[in-house]
Amino acid sequence: MPDTVKILQDYGVSPTPQRIAVAEAVLHAKAHPSADDIWGIVRRQWPTLSRTTVYNTLNLLVGKGVLKPQIIKEGKIVYDPSAEKHHHFVDEKTGEICDIPWEAIRVTGEDALEDFEVLEYQVILRGNRRRR
Amino acid sequence: MPDTVKILQDYGVSPTPQRIAVAEAVLHAKAHPSADDIWGIVRRQWPTLSRTTVYNTLNLLVGKGVLKPQIIKEGKIVYDPSAEKHHHFVDEKTGEICDIPWEAIRVTGEDALEDFEVLEYQVILRGNRRRR
DNA sequence: GTTCGTGCAAACGGTTTGCAACAAT
DNA sequence: ATTGTTGCAAACCGTTTGCACGAAC
Numbered sequence: 001m002p003d004t005v006k007i008l009q010d011y012g013v014s015p016t017p018q019r020i021a022v023a024e025a026v027l028h029a030k031a032h033p034s035a036d037d038i039w040g041i042v043r044r045q046w047p048t049l050s051r052t053t054v055y056n057t058l059n060l061l062v063g064k065g066v067l068k069p070q071i072i073k074e075g076k077i078v079y080d081p082s083a084e085k086h087h088h089f090v091d092e093k094t095g096e097i098c099d100i101p102w103e104a105i106r107v108t109g110e111d112a113l114e115d116f117e118v119l120e121y122q123v124i125l126r127g128n129r130r131r132r
Numbered sequence: 133m134p135d136t137v138k139i140l141q142d143y144g145v146s147p148t149p150q151r152i153a154v155a156e157a158v159l160h161a162k163a164h165p166s167a168d169d170i171w172g173i174v175r176r177q178w179p180t181l182s183r184t185t186v187y188n189t190l191n192l193l194v195g196k197g198v199l200k201p202q203i204i205k206e207g208k209i210v211y212d213p214s215a216e217k218h219h220h221f222v223d224e225k226t227g228e229i230c231d232i233p234w235e236a237i238r239v240t241g242e243d244a245l246e247d248f249e250v251l252e253y254q255v256i257l258r259g260n261r262r263r264r
Numbered sequence: 265g266t267t268c269g270t271g272c273a274a275a276c277g278g279t280t281t282g283c284a285a286c287a288a289t
Numbered sequence: 290a291t292t293g294t295t296g297c298a299a300a301c302c303g304t305t306t307g308c309a310c311g312a313a314c
Contacts, residue, residue, distance in 0.1 A: 016269065016312095032210035032220075032229040036303075050271040055304065058211060068212045070220065070229075071203060077278085078164040079190060080200045088164075088202065089248050097164040097202075098248070105241040110257055113236060116221050119259035125242055127251035148294070168278075182296040187279065209303085 011064040021046050022057040026067060087123040100125065143196040153178050154189040158199060219255040228261065 004023050008015040025041040026033060033041070039054045061067040078097065080086075087100040100123070110118045136155050140147040157173040158165060165173070171186045193199045210229065212218075219232040232255070242250045 014268080018270070026211050027213055032212060034210050034303080038211075048271090052271050052273095052305090053269080056270080059305095062211075066213070069209045070212055071209060077201045077203060078166050079158050079170075079194075080164060080202055089245075089250070092251065100245065100248075104245060105239060107237060107239055107255060109237045110255070113221075113232065113257075115262050116230070116232075116257065117260045117262055118221070118257045119224065121255055121257040123239060123242070123253055123255050125245075125248065125250045125253040128249045130247050130249055146293080150295075166278085180296090184280090184296050184298095185294080188295080191280095 007066065011061075011066050013060060013064055013066070018046070018049055018053050019057050019060075021049065022054055023061065023066070026058070026061070032070065085122075087125065089125045089127070089129070091129045092126055093128065096129065098129065139198065143193075143198050145192060145196055145198070150178070150181055150185050151189050151192075153181065154186055155193065155198070158190070158193070164202065217254075219257065221257045221259070221261070223261045224258055225260065230261065232257065 004020050004027065005015045007027070008019060008023060013019060021042045022038060025038045029037070029041070031037075035054055035058055036051075038058070039049075039051050042049050042054065058067065062069050085102045087102065087105050089098045089100050090096070091098070105123050105125075107121060107123060110121055136152050136159065137147045139159070140151060140155060145151060153174045154170060157170045161169070161173070163169075167186055167190055168183075170190070171181075171183050174181050174186065190199065194201050212231075217234045219234065219237050221230040221232050222228070223230070237255050237257075239253060239255060242253055
């Protein structure tokens with residue numbers, strides 16, 4: 001088990017007790033914890049630690065590259081006609097979403113996953129849209 | 133241009149004037165409109181139509197399979213250590229998120245997209261987790 | 265004594281819900 | 290009369306922000 005303090009220092013984050021507690025919780029979590037999940041975990045040992053500090057720390061860790069935020073669950077929703085399948089490209093600068101034709105991307109291996117019955121999938125690509 | 137009324141009826145949605153307006157807006161939108169985007173569009177021609185009705189209608193259309201909700205932009209966030217890349221599987225029943233090893237899924241074609249410089253991508257799979 | 269970190273409380277923004285008025289059948 | 294639809298206002302929930310207190314160099 002790697003030293004959490006070392007990790008924080010390596011990424012340029014001053015290892016305060018609160019940050020160590022939050023980092024331990026998120027790095028050792030088995031599932032994909034939300035901010036409030038982490039608050040719940042940390043508070044068991046540290047009841048005074050505030051929700052704000054959890055958010056502060058998570059945003060700091062994301063900014064420093066320790067963590068990667070995943071937008072997977074419910075949240076801000078956009079709508080697509082369900083007519084034809086397609087993938088999505090998200091412009092990192094503007095947030096603009098573009099459709100990518102289904103045939104442009106080939107995905108293989110999804111039917112060989114033993115533990116998962118895959119009913120659907122999509123690829124989300126991120127980067128810079130080229131304009132000319 | 134297909135008849136919006138026909139589409140609604142085909143999916144078992146009573147075509148009220150408000151629903152027709154919302155469906156027109158979302159089905160003819162070029163980009164990926166949010167609920168409020170659609171409200172803005174519809175209100176130009178129908179200033180009395182309420183935000184609630186837009187949400188009611190969109191949820192109805194999603195439930196009937198006319199629209200597909202996309203969770204791509206900011207929303208509820210979960211966190212991953214940024215150590216190793218992986219894809220994600222979301223259980224449709226429970227919402228549980230599982231990591232899929234990067235090598236288990238192969239994606240090809242993303243580097244041939246002329247209009248997009250792809251910096252990163254991930255596959256989001258949805259279905260039923262097998263338990264035994 | 266200034267900088268950095270913490271945390272309360274309030275705000276924010278997208279979405280949902282309770283409920284009352286209103287068609288429509 | 291019952292059922293389905295609309296829409297206001299309020300609640301909700303995850304997240305962010307303003308600000309004041311406190312710790313550390």
